[in-house]
Amino acid sequence: MDNKKVRVRFAPSPTGGLHLGGVRTVLFNYLFAKQHNGDFILRIEDTDQTRYVPGAEEYITECLRWCGLNPDESPELGGPYAPYRQSERKPLYRQYAEQLVKSGHAYYAFDTPEELESMRERLKSPENPAPQYNHVVRTQMRNSLAMPEADVQALLAAGTPHVIRIKMPVGEELSFTDMVRGNVTFNTSQVDDKVLLKADGMPTYHLAVVVDDYLMKITHAFRGEEWLPSAPVHLLLWKYLGWEADMPQWAHLPLILKPDGNGKLSKRDGDRLGFPVYAMNWTDPRSNEFTRGFRELGFLPEAFINMLAVLGWNDGSEQEIFSLEELIQKFSMDRVHKAGAKFDYEKAKWFNHQYIHHKDNETLAALFQPVLVEKGVTAVPAYVATIAGLVKERCYFVNDIWEHGFFFFQSPAGYDEAAVKPKWNADKDAFFAVWSGQLDNTPFTAAELEASFKALATEKNIKMGELQLPFRIMLTGGKFGPPVFDIAATLGKDETRSRIAKGLAAFGQ
C-alpha cells in the first residue's frame, strides 16, 4: 500500500430503512478506516429523485450513531471535501461526462423511454431475454454515434432531453484485484453502454462514485457484491478520466441471504419469519408502513455489531465475542468470506444474550426503564439494578427483564396451585406462620434467610424441597425466577411477609 492516508466512504441512498447488509458494509468500512488511522466518510447518494424518501437520511445517521459508527465527515459534520450530498454536487458531474464525450469515450443518446422499450421488445427472445444497449444496438439508436454531427448539434441546441452513455469498447479483457476475491476479469463486450448522466442532469451511481471517489481522495472502496458486475464500467471511467493511478482498492463484500429459501435477505423476509431486518424502527412516510428494528427490539448495539461482524468474517481463532475496539484491531479484509451468508436469527439472539449477561446491572436498569414506564411502575434505580442482576442471565433482550422479573414489581395475581396444593398440609401452614413471625430477628440477606429457613425446616422435620417450591410460588406465583432466597431478600421483609400471608390465604388450609 502507498503512504496515502486511508480514506474510506460509505454511501447509502436515502430510500428507506437501513438494512442489515447496509450496516455490515458500514461496519467493515469503519473498521478498516479506523484500523489504518484513516478517515471514515459518509456520503449521501440522493440522486434517485423518484425513490428518495424524506427522513431517510436522518434515519441513517441515527442508526450509525446508535451503532457507534460515527463518520468523520458527512453532510452534517462537513469536512474538507464537502458537500457530501450528491444532489448538492450536481453541477460537478456534467463537466466530466462532457469531457468523456469529447475524448470519444462517451456519447449523447436521445432515445426516449418509449424508444428504449420498443427496442427491448423488438430484440427480446428466449436466448436474449434482456437486450442491452450495447455496441451492436447503439448503431441503430438515436445517439451521437449513429447520427450525423449536424443533427446532433441541432438536437442539442434545441435543448432535446438526452443522456450521456459510456461507449464500451469491444472485446477488451479488463481485470482488477479485489481485496476479498483476488483477480476478477471481465470482457467489455459483455457490458452495456451504461448511462452516466441522466436526462435530469443527475449522475447515475456509476459516474458519481468515480467522480466523488476521485475528488474526495478515497483510497479504499468497499461495497456489496451486487456491484461486482459494474466494476468494469467504473474501472474504465477511472481510466478514461485519466485518474487510473488514483483508483481506490476495491472490496466486494458477500451478501446476507435469507435464512430459509434463496436470495438476498429483504425486509419482507423479516416480516415473514418474525425478525427485524432494519437497524432501528422505520416508518415509511409515504405508505406509513412500520417496520420494527433491532434497536427497539432490545438489541444492544455492541451485540448487533458483533453479530454482523462475524457474519462473513472471523479472525481464524475460536473467539466469537469481539468489542468494537477488538474488531478494529483484528479485522482484515482478506479474512472476509467470499460466499454469501444466510442470516441466522437464533445466533443473533445468542449474541445479544451474551452481551446482556455480561452487561453491568446499572446500565441494564437504565435501558429497562422505558418498559417500567410503559407498565406504569415506579421503582428506584438501585432496586431495578438488583433485579437486572438477578435475571439477566436468562434474558435475550433487555425487555425480557420484565418477563423474568415482573413479580419484583407487583405481587402475584394468581398462583400455580396445582403445583402446591396436592401436597399441602397443616404442618406447612404452621411452618410458614412461624417462619414469617421470626423474620424480625433475621438479617435480611439471602444467605441468612436460607439458613433460618433450613433450621426451622429441620426442627419441624419437613424436607426443604417441600417448602421451597411453595415459598417460591407465594413470592412469584409460579415455578420460575432466580433462587428463591434472593427473591425474598430483594423484596424485603414487609413484602415477603405480606406475600407469605397472601399465599397462605390462597392455597393454605
Added chain:
RNA sequence: GCCGCGUUGGUCAAGGGGUUAAGACGCCUCCCUUUCACGGAGGAAUCACGGGUUCGAUUCCCGUACGUGGUACCA
C-alpha cells in the same frame, strides 16, 4: 439466455495435498440446581457431483450441477 461470483454439518464457520475435518448457534442426553436459567460433560450431523494431477485429494486443475448477483435514465 448471457456475464460475474460462489459451494466444508440445518446455520455461521476453522482448516487447505496425508487431520480422529476445529469451534459456535440450534437440537438431543446427562451432571449441577428440589423452578427456570447460567455453568459443566457428552451425542447426532459436513467437505455438491464427475473427471484429471498425485503414492495420496475436502484441499490443486478442468468440467457439470446447484446457488447467488448483474443484465434499468435504481442504487
